[in-house]
Amino acid sequence: MSFKTPKFITFDCYGTLTNFEMGPAARKQYANLVPADKMDGFVESFRGFRLDEVLGAWKPYSEVVHNSIERTCKVWNVKFDAADARAIYESVPTWGPHPDVPAGLAKIAHEIPLVILSNADNSQIQSNVDKLGAPFHKVFTAEMANSYKPRRQGFEYMLDQLGCGPEDIMHCSSSFRYDLMTAYDMGIKNKAWINRGHEPACPFYEYREIKDAGGLAGLVGL
The missing domain is CATH 1.10.150 (DNA polymerase; domain 1)
Incomplete structure (x- = not known):
């Protein structure tokens, strides 16, 4: 089952795209x-x-x-x-990406703008993003938002900067505690859990589960 094509696909970075070490x-x-x-x-x-x-x-x-x-x-x-x-x-x-990430992002990067919202300092993040092998429309950090996830302020900052609402994005993360619980509370209906094995499934939070980044294209009908 695919989502309606979002205006943006937004991502957690560390753990979801970058191998969190x-x-x-x-x-x-x-x-x-x-x-x-x-x-x-x-x-x-x-x-x-x-x-x-x-x-x-x-x-x-x-x-x-x-x-x-x-x-x-x-x-x-x-x-x-x-x-x-x-x-x-x-x-x-x-730190570099999970092995599935470059090819998975390549399937969607030129069709839908990709965005990162990361618990990072500005001085750290670009080195990790450069290793992902795909163009990103915007990269937002906790330093920019003056707040870390799972607090809502970072998500609010991202949506304000993108000029869109919760209904316009699909948010992807491997973490419920840092991302998907907050996304649920904010009314972000389109959510993808990339199951990296470091948190158990939590169906209450209404997401689509994929095993790796290669499954993202199917979620948005590409």
């Missing part, structure tokens, strides 16, 4: 500080603190990472060094 970066940085049998728990705590850090007022993403890993170290009784946090943050621009 924050966990692997933390594992690498803390390999000599965290015992192997505790590493999964350490990384899971880091994930949870990152979400908590973006729910308040905007701050640079370097601070989000710094605060999250510092709080994680406190919980796990691991020595914190700001240089470790900085190394994890500075790895972000090196």
Whole structure:
């Protein structure tokens, strides 16, 4: 079943298009500080603190990472060094796309304008976007919106900048907590969940599920 062709297809970037390697970066940085049998728990705590850090007022993403890993170290009784946090943050621009993304985007990029709304700093995002292999009409960051997802302000900013309403877009993400729950609350009817395996299905939020970016063309009838 396909959606009505939207004016824009909007995307989360990290995790959905770009392979989100924050966990692997933390594992690498803390390999000599965290015992192997505790590493999964350490990384899971880091994930949870990152979400908590973006729910308040905007701050640079370097601070989000710094605060999250510092709080994680406190919980796990691991020595914190700001240089470790900085190394994890500075790895972000090196991350590339999921293997299915360039070909999947190529099927739609010249038919419908593509847009990114990302929890990123302005200084990070372009390096990751350049690796996606497709032209993007607009790229919006949390820094531009002065707010991180899952707060609504970023979505509101994006729609204002595009000059359209919730009915005019299809929003695509691999995350319910950061994107699709908020999109649902905002009345965005056309939603695609790219199932990357890092969150369970949540049918209440009324989306179409696809296994990878190759399924996007079928959703919009291309």
